[in-house]
Amino acid sequence: MLTIDSAIVEAIVAHARRDHPDEACGVVAGPAGSDLPTRHIPMVNAARSMTFYEFDSMEHLRVWREMDDRDEEPVVIYHSHTATEAYPSRTDISFAGEPGAHYVLVSTRDDERAEFRSFRIVDGVVTEEPVTVVGATVDPVQSYMFGQSPATVDYECSGS
Amino acid sequence: MAIEVRVPTILRSYTGGAKVVEGAGDTLGGLLTDLDAKYSGLRGRLVTPEGGLHRFVNIYVNDEDVRFLGSLDAKLSDGDAVTILPAVAGGALGFAAAAALFGR
Numbered sequence: 727m728l729t730i731d732s733a734i735v736e737a738i739v740a741h742a743r744r745d746h747p748d749e750a751c752g753v754v755a756g757p758a759g760s761d762l763p764t765r766h767i768p769m770v771n772a773a774r775s776m777t778f779y780e781f782d783s784m785e786h787l788r789v790w791r792e793m794d795d796r797d798e799e800p801v802v803i804y805h806s807h808t809a810t811e812a813y814p815s816r817t818d819i820s821f822a823g824e825p826g827a828h829y830v831l832v833s834t835r836d837d838e839r840a841e842f843r844s845f846r847i848v849d850g851v852v853t854e855e856p857v858t859v860v861g862a863t864v865d866p867v868q869s870y871m872f873g874q875s876p877a878t879v880d881y882e883c884s885g886s
Numbered sequence: 887m888a889i890e891v892r893v894p895t896i897l898r899s900y901t902g903g904a905k906v907v908e909g910a911g912d913t914l915g916g917l918l919t920d921l922d923a924k925y926s927g928l929r930g931r932l933v934t935p936e937g938g939l940h941r942f943v944n945i946y947v948n949d950e951d952v953r954f955l956g957s958l959d960a961k962l963s964d965g966d967a968v969t970i971l972p973a974v975a976g977g978a979l980g981f982a983a984a985a986a987l988f989g990r
Contacts, residue, residue, distance in 0.1 A: 823972030
């Protein structure tokens with residue numbers, strides 16, 4: 727399960743909206759071993775593409791070093807799909823290189839409602855996991871669809 | 887001649903879980919050959935059968951991407967630090983198209 731603060735969810739979706747129709751990408755770092763994403767780091771999509779993303783290699787080094795220095799790890803690695811669903815593509819699965827990370831996908835294909843879903847990708851196997859948003863404000867600016875159930879913020883999925 | 891090498895999580899199965907290992911070599915290619923003698927299979931995850939660096943692995947000498955230093959011919963000196971990071975990449979693009987476009 728991914729537990730994440732609502733302000734970070736909003737910041738990720740805002741980043742994805744800002745870069746639409748190109749794919750947006752980034753990281754949420756957290757204290758090593760905590761499994762808690764606390765520091766949002768929007769990254770440059772070096773591919774600047776509507777269908778592909780790649781971290782800039784120098785920014786990647788700088789951010790990974792900074793996490794190391796702060797005793798953090800990449801708890802969440804996110805990117806957006808801008809015309810398709812928030813589900814890992816074969817390309818995503820093939821390149822997934824951080825087995826400990828929550829891979830978050832955001833879809834901005836709908837102007838009104840963003841999709842926000844989280845997955846584990848280990849050895850080519852994708853497992854969707856529930857997302858629990860904490861600290862949600864009463865009056866959200868944007869409506870979200872978490873997983874398949876648009877009406878709820880917390881949801882359970884099988885095998886989690 | 888000791889070169890410190892930082893190994894990413896996904897490759898630590900080759901180094902017995904070690905995050906930092908030491909190797910030797912005058913060039914990156916030499917270093918990877920030296921490491922492969924101790925950590926069998928590691929080199930094959932970084933170098934293609936054709937002998938080039940994998941497109942979606944980033945290797946740095948100190949603060950420089952080795953692609954700008956001659957790739958496997960990048961020169962190394964005692965005390966250099968080498969960092970290996972798997973590229974973070976993906977997207978909605980079909981895998982076949984991505985592979986064709988990015989030469990993987």
